[in-house]
Amino acid sequence: MNSKRRPTVVPPEWDDALSDEDYLAELAGRLPEDDRYVLEVLERAKSVYVECGRDIVARKSFGGFVTDMLAKREGRRDDGRIFVVTGESGAGKTTISKRLIAEHPVFAPIKRSFGTIHPSVYYSLMGPATLRFLGLAILEAIGYEITRKLDQGEVWHILPGQLHLRKVMLIHLDETQHLVNLTKADHDREQLRKALKGVMNYEAWPVSFVMSGMPDITKIAKMDEQFERRHIPLALPDLDPADPDERELVIRITKEMCNAAGMDPTGATQSDVPERIAHAARYRYGRVAQTVLAGIQQAAARRSSQLTRNHLAQAYAGRSHARGRPEMNIFLADDFFRLDPGLFLEHEAD
Structure with missing residues (x-):
């Protein structure tokens, strides 16, 4: 009952129908060796969920809701x-x-x-x-x-x-x-x-x-x-960059995702890199995880044993219009706070 729609009926000519997972595994098996390695690293990192104060508040609030409901x-x-x-x-x-x-x-x-x-x-x-x-x-x-x-x-x-x-x-x-x-x-x-x-x-x-x-x-x-x-x-409010606890949350997310991926997070948790991650993520929890994951993907593609600011910059450039424009890359610009939070996307002329 937790699926979105009823399962689709398998066409009668498919006498060797695969489950969704078997089919996806077969497709993943067709990837080149390097891509399979990146896939495995990403899947380990994606499995991470870092709890924080809002989870405690949410759990208590939802618990009261359920008790009242019953x-x-x-x-x-x-x-x-x-x-x-x-x-x-x-x-x-x-x-x-x-x-x-x-x-x-x-x-x-x-x-x-x-x-x-x-x-x-x-x-x-x-x-x-x-x-x-x-x-x-x-x-x-x-x-x-x-x-x-x-x-x-x-x-x-x-x-x-x-x-x-x-x-x-x-x-x-x-x-x-x-x-x-x-x-x-x-x-x-x-x-x-x-x-x-x-x-x-x-x-x-x-x-x-x-x-x-x-x-x-x-x-x-x-x-x-x-x-x-x-x-x-x-x-669910945005992260507050002035709150030391929320800076620490960005660091914890980065460390735990890197640990799952088998990478050293030091290069992405020092200096002002946590602030850069938060700024690139529009100060939103889910986007922080996505930003770190994109950096891990770049690091894995290079078989790196650590996540660095350069990997995050490469990921940012690949997903925005900042490629070749380091002054617009939140992970490269010295005065990155002047840049709008999120990806740098230019509006194309009509």
């Missing part, structure tokens, strides 16, 4: 709640939301003789979505077989009962900012409000939501007094 009043659970995780692009919203759910014992799969029960379901909106499409996507994600065309009203009428049947208590909607498009017109806002309340207030089986996305998804919580009253916000 608490009964006169033998019945209260109506559903909404846990809202917000942050700018690269803040790590999706990762922290998934980890909170995956690590909480309440949402661990339950095996029964008839199959496995998944108390939570995940769906990521991949672009602007209609309310009907969203409902159909959730139905497919929980394994409901759609055999005929359903209109919007039918979809949201069926959904609460199907969630109950499958004992789904929590829906994690990722990239929820795409739903905000449904709140611009009064009619659409009212339809979305009614649809969500129909799931959250279903007397036989109230269902709660985790919504992760850009900061403007808070508009959804403000659509209804009940939503506002029942929602718990978790905002």
Whole structure:
């Protein structure tokens, strides 16, 4: 139930169908030896997740949300709640939301003789979505077989009962900012409000939501007094470069990723390199990890046993318009703070 869509039916002519992992392994095996080495190094580095203070706050907040969600009043659970995780692009919203759910014992799969029960379901909106499409996507994600065309009203009428049947208590909607498009017109806002309340207030089986996305998804919580009253916000702010603890966090991320990759991180953790990493990453947790990973890739490609500022500069140049322009490369420029955070991307003339 945690997949985005139902598995695609294998064409009948494929009599030796491979699993996704087997297929990817076969493709990776075709890489030249040097590229396979880089792939292995990257996979080890990607497996690293460095916890920090925000994880402690998030875990405590989410724990309270789940306890409140399960608490009964006169033998019945209260109506559903909404846990809202917000942050700018690269803040790590999706990762922290998934980890909170995956690590909480309440949402661990339950095996029964008839199959496995998944108390939570995940769906990521991949672009602007209609309310009907969203409902159909959730139905497919929980394994409901759609055999005929359903209109919007039918979809949201069926959904609460199907969630109950499958004992789904929590829906994690990722990239929820795409739903905000449904709140611009009064009619659409009212339809979305009614649809969500129909799931959250279903007397036989109230269902709660985790919504992760850009900061403007808070508009959804403000659509209804009940939503506002029942929602718990978790905002993921940017890193503060003036905070010594957050500088140390950049260093810890760099060290742990390098350790996993089998590299010496010293050259990337001394002097002002941590500040340069944070600046290149727009001061966002997820982007810090991506910036370090890009440097590790450059180091691995050169079979280097250490990560240096030059490797980070090479990665930056390869992903921006700073190639051949060291004065615009955050890892090479002396006065890098004058450069805008993030990648240097020039606007092309029309």
